[in-house]
Amino acid sequence: MSDISYKDKGSILGPFKSLSFFSRKPVTEPFEPRIAADNYRGFHVNDWDVCIGCSTCQKVCDNAAITMIKIPGLPDDPVMGIRNERPAIDYGRCCWCGLCVDICPTSSISLTQEYVHTCRENELDSYFILPDPNGMHNKLFPKGWSKTGDADLVDLERQPMAEMEPQSRSDNFDEIVDGFTKQQAIIEASRCVQCGMCHDSCPTNMHAPEYIRAIWEGDAEEAVRQMYRTNPFSHVCGRVCTHRCETACSIGRRGDPVAIRWLKRYAMDAVSDERVREIAAEGKADFVSGKKIAIIGSGPAGLTTAFDLAKNGHAVTVYEALHKPGGMTRYGIPEYRLPYDRLDADIDVIKSVGVRIECNVRIGSDITMEQLRQDFDAVVVAIGLQQGRSTRIPGSDHEQVRASVDLLRMITAGESFDVPESVVVIGGGNVAMDIARSLARMQKSQYGKVAVTVSALEDFDHFLADPEEVKEAREEGVVILDSRGPKECVIDKNGKLEGLTTLGVISIFDDDGRFAPSYDEVDEQLHHGGMVIESIGQMSDISLFGEELTEELEWNRGRLQADEDGVTSVSWLWSAGDMVHGPDVVHAVADGHRVAASIETYLNEGSSNNE
Amino acid sequence: MSEHAEGHSASYERIKSKKSLAEILEVATSFEQKAFEFYTDLIPKVSKNLRWLVEELAVEEQEHFALFTNLAKDPSIEEQVKQQIQTPVEDRRFSDYIQLPDLGDNIDDQAILQYAMGREDAAMKQYRELSDTTEPGAIHDLFEFLANEETKHKQELEKLYYELIHSGGPGN
Numbered sequence: 001m002s003d004i005s006y007k008d009k010g011s012i013l014g015p016f017k018s019l020s021f022f023s024r025k026p027v028t029e030p031f032e033p034r035i036a037a038d039n040y041r042g043f044h045v046n047d048w049d050v051c052i053g054c055s056t057c058q059k060v061c062d063n064a065a066i067t068m069i070k071i072p073g074l075p076d077d078p079v080m081g082i083r084n085e086r087p088a089i090d091y092g093r094c095c096w097c098g099l100c101v102d103i104c105p106t107s108s109i110s111l112t113q114e115y116v117h118t119c120r121e122n123e124l125d126s127y128f129i130l131p132d133p134n135g136m137h138n139k140l141f142p143k144g145w146s147k148t149g150d151a152d153l154v155d156l157e158r159q160p161m162a163e164m165e166p167q168s169r170s171d172n173f174d175e176i177v178d179g180f181t182k183q184q185a186i187i188e189a190s191r192c193v194q195c196g197m198c199h200d201s202c203p204t205n206m207h208a209p210e211y212i213r214a215i216w217e218g219d220a221e222e223a224v225r226q227m228y229r230t231n232p233f234s235h236v237c238g239r240v241c242t243h244r245c246e247t248a249c250s251i252g253r254r255g256d257p258v259a260i261r262w263l264k265r266y267a268m269d270a271v272s273d274e275r276v277r278e279i280a281a282e283g284k285a286d287f288v289s290g291k292k293i294a295i296i297g298s299g300p301a302g303l304t305t306a307f308d309l310a311k312n313g314h315a316v317t318v319y320e321a322l323h324k325p326g327g328m329t330r331y332g333i334p335e336y337r338l339p340y341d342r343l344d345a346d347i348d349v350i351k352s353v354g355v356r357i358e359c360n361v362r363i364g365s366d367i368t369m370e371q372l373r374q375d376f377d378a379v380v381v382a383i384g385l386q387q388g389r390s391t392r393i394p395g396s397d398h399e400q401v402r403a404s405v406d407l408l409r410m411i412t413a414g415e416s417f418d419v420p421e422s423v424v425v426i427g428g429g430n431v432a433m434d435i436a437r438s439l440a441r442m443q444k445s446q447y448g449k450v451a452v453t454v455s456a457l458e459d460f461d462h463f464l465a466d467p468e469e470v471k472e473a474r475e476e477g478v479v480i481l482d483s484r485g486p487k488e489c490v491i492d493k494n495g496k497l498e499g500l501t502t503l504g505v506i507s508i509f510d511d512d513g514r515f516a517p518s519y520d521e522v523d524e525q526l527h528h529g530g531m532v533i534e535s536i537g538q539m540s541d542i543s544l545f546g547e548e549l550t551e552e553l554e555w556n557r558g559r560l561q562a563d564e565d566g567v568t569s570v571s572w573l574w575s576a577g578d579m580v581h582g583p584d585v586v587h588a589v590a591d592g593h594r595v596a597a598s599i600e601t602y603l604n605e606g607s608s609n610n611e
Numbered sequence: 612m613s614e615h616a617e618g619h620s621a622s623y624e625r626i627k628s629k630k631s632l633a634e635i636l637e638v639a640t641s642f643e644q645k646a647f648e649f650y651t652d653l654i655p656k657v658s659k660n661l662r663w664l665v666e667e668l669a670v671e672e673q674e675h676f677a678l679f680t681n682l683a684k685d686p687s688i689e690e691q692v693k694q695q696i697q698t699p700v701e702d703r704r705f706s707d708y709i710q711l712p713d714l715g716d717n718i719d720d721q722a723i724l725q726y727a728m729g730r731e732d733a734a735m736k737q738y739r740e741l742s743d744t745t746e747p748g749a750i751h752d753l754f755e756f757l758a759n760e761e762t763k764h765k766q767e768l769e770k771l772y773y774e775l776i777h778s779g780g781p782g783n
Binding site: 389391392486503510515518519521537547550551555557 | 658659660661662663664701703704705707708709710712720721725766769770773774775776777
């Protein structure tokens with residue numbers, strides 16, 4: 001007997017009821033979809049010209065429905081924040097939540113009103129698609145769910161940075177920028193979409209997404225730990241880095257890039273110096289290798305090399321010709337941009353892992369290169385670009401025509417000099433801005449007014465100094481003239497410097513795009529100044545090598561020849577930093593890591609061969 | 612400046628006295644040859660890190676030497692010169708106010724470039740003056756051509772000067 005109730009079985013006439021359907025007309029739904037709502041979440045489209053391959057859509061997708069596909073032929077430029085990848089969607093996983101659209105930093109991706117796709121069994125791969133602007137079936141369906149102001153998950157505005165007003169900073173060297181509060185830092189960190197464009201663009205590949213996430217989680221110590229994976233100059237870079245990371249930041253495509261440099265500064269300032277030293281020492285070798293390395297120059301390149309090698313258990317001695325370590329970061333960057341105590345904090349960390357720094361020792365005279373070769377297993381030369389170039393125009397050999405690097409060094413060292421009531425600076429780079437702004441402060445402090453004129457060859461569209469440097473210099477009373485070529489330092493009949501005459505520059509580039517200034521001799525101006533400061537190019541003083549070693553070494557268009565790892569043409573000598581690659585702190589740090597790794601390999605190979 | 616340098620007054624008189632294209636080119640070629648020899652002699656006298664620059668200057672003079680020599684052999688020399696001077700070469704004057712150095716024992720890369728630019732400038736002015744004081748015709752065109760060549764060379768040196776002295780070196 002059946003245990004199914006009569007009501008559940010239905011009527012005994014049921015089969016006949018079904019037969020009645022045979023007499024009905026079949027119903028066929030058309031393949032073409034019906035009109036969908038304006039914000040319908042159909043299949044994806046992606047504008048490849050706008051998409052930068054940042055992978056933020058992939059990272060936000062909870063269903064792991066998005067895979068980034070490398071597309072040969074598309075632009076791939078880490079420095080500019082562009083990857084040759086585009087998102088592909090697996091519609092077996094996609095739930096059409098639209099988060100990929102809401103978070104897309106560029107607004108390149110959106111959903112359409114198209115929602116019908118079917119296929120035969122052997123075409124199941126057709127549910128895995130690479131959206132392009134034409135839609136899934138090359139039919140231009142209207143846009144559905146797209147980026148709107150209400151649904152945009154990207155915060156386009158950065159947290160404001162408090163800084164001293166021009167009137168309160170113009171007669172002193174106090175640091176201008178206040179830095180983020182904890183709350184500001186967390187809000188700013190929350191703007192990051194963790195795409196990693198910053199990491200790819202950074203010369204030393206700092207783990208910025210990781211330390212930004214740690215800041216957002218309120219864990220400044222973890223942020224510092226992430227920084228010290230690649231950068232022992234985090235205080236310095238938190239203040240004066242050229243921040244290529246921010247140029248590459250995907251949020252910068254539509255709004256303000258995340259303030260990555262200021263976040264780094266926040267985390268470093270939030271953790272005590274003692275705790276930073278403990279974090280930096282994590283992973284230090286618990287043995288002594290018995291190997292000795294000499295490093296000439298205590299700038300970022302030399303000290304980064306020293307930091308890595310000391311952590312690996314080697315005995316590292318850094319020789320510095322000047323009174324204090326730091327190289328151009330100390331003697332070239334004014335304190336209003338980089339307070340000396342923060343530079344000292346970075347250097348103390350490096351010393352704390354065992355690096356020995358001997359100041360006031362000039363290699364080449366106090367100790368010869370030959371002595372270093374004999375006494376050490378490896379030698380690194382990282383002396384920077386410490387000499388200023390001269391224009392060598394008439395009158396440029398007058399005693400009141402000075403080099404910016406010399407004056408900046410004197411200001412840092414506390415050496416006095418007569419500050420003129422009016423100054424003309426030749427040059428348009430950041431060093432020119434540094435000396436102009438430093439002298440403006442000294443003038444304001446001594447005379448109550450500023451009379452500094454900067455005369456640059458380049459026009460403002462191609463200016464070498466950072467825009468913020470130009471803006472702040474102007475706020476402090478510095479007059480900046482573009483497209484002016486130096487003609488002569490004018491000296492009166494009594495031998496006193498009157499100023500600088502310049503000519504107008506009427507064109508900047510030649511047909512090949514090379515800088516080739518052309519002068520207009522009719523447009524001549526005299527800029528009065530009791531001092532003219534030359535701030536054009538810089539170069540290394542290579543006299544430390546002596547004639548014999550200079551002859552033995554190979555050179556590349558005037559620069560010491562070295563491969564990517566800093567290996568020179570003699571087996572015991574490496575080079576790093578500005579003297580090889582030009583002036584930039586973070587590049588010097590990156591260089592230091594490469595050189596340290598190369599020396600480590602060299603020392604290990606030597607040990608293996610001796611076994 | 613060296614007595615052999617183009618632009619020297621004796622050189623001016625020497626080339627001015629020539630009356631045929633072949634003779635003028637012969638003298639111009641000899642100037643280039645002397646410049647080539649000057650730079651070649653200088654190479655071992657400068658520090659090794661500076662030799663690349665002097666070597667480049669020597670090569671450029673050699674190229675000019677070859678250009679003028681080949682032109683002298685060309686039967687259609689007048690037509691060639693006429694074509695070449697269709698496009699005037701602008702003197703940018705960027706290096707006009709840079710002092711001419713004395714190439715003593717302790718020379719640097721900047722002094723070498725200063726000297727080279729001064730040399731090209733003097734040659735350019737010499738040929739330009741010869742061109743200006745010559746009646747229109749084949750000889751005038753040849754001086755114009757030679758002035759253009761020296762101006763182009765001066766321009767190239769000025770670009771290198773900017774890159775080396777004003778922006779920290781090539782590649783930056």
